[in-house]
Amino acid sequence: MILTSLLVSLALGQEGSTPYVRSRVAAGNASAQCLYWTVPTITWHNSSVGNPDTALEAQKQREFEAIRASFQSWQRLFVSCGNLRFSEGPLVDDRKVGYELRGDNNRNLVLFRSTRCSDPDVVPASDACWIDDTCGNDYDCWDSDARTIALTLTTYDEKSGIIYDSDIQLNASGFVFTTVDSPQCIPPATGRDNTCVSTDLQNTMTHEIGHLIGLDHVPDDPRSVMFPRAPSGETSKRTIDEGSHQFVCEVYPKGQPSQSCVTPTLDSSGNTTVLGKQSMGCSSSGAGAAWLPSMAGWALLAWRRRRGGARS
Template identity: 50%
Template sequence: MLALASWVVALALGQASDPYVRSRVVAGDSSSQALFWNQPRIDWQQSSLGNPNMNPHTEFDAVREAFKSWQTLFTRCGNLDFAEGPLVDARKVGFTRDGDNQNLVLFRMTRCKSFVDASDACWKAGTCANLYDCWDDEDGTLAVTLTTYDERSGIIRDSDISFNAATYTFTTGSGAPCVLVPGPNCASTDVQNTATHEIGHLVGLDHTRAAGSIMNRSSSPGELSKRVIDSGSSEFVCVTYPKGGMSQSSPHPVVDLELGPKAGCAAAGGGFSALALLGLGVLARSRRRGVR
């Protein structure tokens, strides 16, 4: 299987093992502002193409199930609602000021490296994915969440999730790993498992090494455990987005010129340890883009 073939032993900077780690304007620096939404509703949409490799197209509902898990949690102790809009033809991720922005979920089907010339200016500009509708990240990465936020306040403006269907075989079955027991219900790279992790990034979570967290950066073929949101990530929702209260910035209270002053207090965050992480399997990671 492709997923097995791409198993890598990756050496990465260690992640804090706190129950959860908030994403920061400066990644890993807990003295910099944490990223968060300060609006009551996040509208999101799926690309109408879905994953053309899948038939029937169970990926749409699998993504919805992942959002539903987060919604259940936010309904219990948070202050955000997720609302899915209609399928859209849009294929561009990122944020355009005064543009038509969606919080988009899409599958990229081809690797940019396979047909975009190395001298193409899009590589340096970071625009290849949108320009050619292709996967421009590492082959070993399952999915990427691109979050655009205000650099001063950490307030998130837009977040898009891209799946790497150029390299990985996505499935929605709940059976044994396909590498062990191939069959119609076997699990290769599970859509819901992957989406639950990426939505964690969307709401402002970074990776943690905490055992059992959905925000562990590595994933093995056939993994389904990240479909269920762990207690640490749940705590993040309850603390950062308190039910009936204002979303919590950290470490500085937010004064947004457009939105007026917002109260805030420091939430639990994590410094990064210098321990090296030996991660088996593919890496799911997030990207951030600040705007002023």
């Protein structure tokens, strides 16, 4: 409770703009527990497939480098004032996102999905996975809105808010991910040859890693890496803003435990762990106009969360 009050006063002290917003076990409920990691090291893995749409091996490596650079940007902040670090694990063949309490195959995974589940050639409309919400994993396809650029699926303890697992999916079925610094792609250039910036991979990943460590969107500050808009051609989110830096220092203070928002209560019933899941991502609409300089490519973006069924 003390921390909740502190965060409110900090937010009010920033001349109207919120430095950062924490993700909660109940989405958008400011009195609910926050999400946070307690491990000293978060190990993450790239899928060995890389981007299936990328044919050139050299470009695949550039994409892996862009993902690595995104983690390194956050890592630098953790080194300066935080209590955890990132470690890149080996490439893995695993293509499944999510977490199982008793599973032995849980990893923090970064992967591209290059086909759409909604394509009837990929997933039959009658498949039971639509009811079970498992099509993405079952068919290795993008199961969200076509305009969503990426999704971070986080699994956590409903009571304590402690994060167990977080996986990032990149929507290669709807976006061309590029790694060059400039210029912005102007049609008919698509960025497929990586000679212009379409959807910058590092820009996208830096934002998604913010979700992975427990950040929610900051809707009122376009300077924030957690601002819920990311136009085609944007690279500014490669650089982490002061407010998000503040989050690292305050929520993961160096030499101290990670900070919850509500003091976790001990479960009197003993051994039940209830897992919650949230899926967060930014979606882009109006792609056809996103390249227009007059609009600065500011596609409308939305975020969505999906709460899965709790499991024990």
